Amino acid sequence: MAPQERPGALTLLRAASPALSATERRVADWILTRPEHLLEASMLDVAQACDVSDTTVLRMCRNAGFAGFTDLKLALARDLATPMQLIHDDIADGDDPMTIARKVFARAALSLQDTVNVIDSDDFDAALDLLDGARNVLVGGVGTSGVVGQSFYQRCRRLGISCDAPQDSQVQNIHAALLGPGDLVVAISFSGETKSVVRMAEGARLAGADVLVVTGNRESHLAKTADVVLQSVSHETRNEPLAARLCQLALLDALCVAYSHRHLDEVLTRDRRAGQSIVESSF
Secondary structure (H helix, E strand, C coil), X not given: CCCCCCCCHHHHHHHHHXXXXXXXXXXXXXXXXXXXXXXXXXXXXXXXXXXXXXXXXXXXXXXXXXXXXXXXXXXXXXXXXXXXXXXXXXXXXXXXXXXXXXXXXXXXXXXXXXHHHHCCHHHHHHHHHHHHHCCCEEEECCHHHHHHHHXXXXXXXXXXXXXXXXXXXXXXXXHHHCCCCCCEEEEECCCCCCHHHHHHHXXXXXXXXXXXXXXXXXXXHHHXXXXXXXXXXXXXXXXXXXXXXXXXXXXXXXXXXXXXXXXXXXXXXXXXXXXXXXXXXXX
């Protein structure tokens, strides 16, 4: 039997409205009367427009059946999107293949530029210090974020950082519970609401480890577990935000390069050894 599709965002909001509190219903009504405005609004923008707290906006989202504010925005974007936008936001019916390629690259470049523009230098310095001082590093993520995690894990190993990145989410949670002070979890989720990744980060924090979060949602459950948040930016309607993965990769690559710069001689020595092993294994 095929999985049942979740109703559209507006349908969920209308269905939930009678059971919401008065202040939550005010937020729902604001969205229902101007859904297109929500796509460009932050949670703070909505809170101010409705004269409520941002906590009320978040609570309304969850009581209406969404994981959080970002989940609501993505669901609404899909509701309002044309079929073409569900494939890619910028393509049109008459586009030839090369035009499509150029538009995909342009959107990816815009996401990367937006991401570098929102990096807070203090947060990036703090993230580097966490990585540099970690006794052990556990990397966790699922889906496309899991692919990013595996890439970061391989970079860390080549840099000489003690690192672990199990792909099974249950194993990620077990390993997180076995961490302690001086250890670091790098938790990756664009939505910041992936339950298994949130549980892993919470388990690591309970064990006394530090938590570095890479996410597109600073108001998410995952971000609230973090010592440091590095934010990626992507404006995609489709279910699998691939530009977001590029931004996550770039953020973590920048972190690795900064670490290499700090430990240049040691990293170059290890890189030569790794390169030599690749040459020898090819014969």
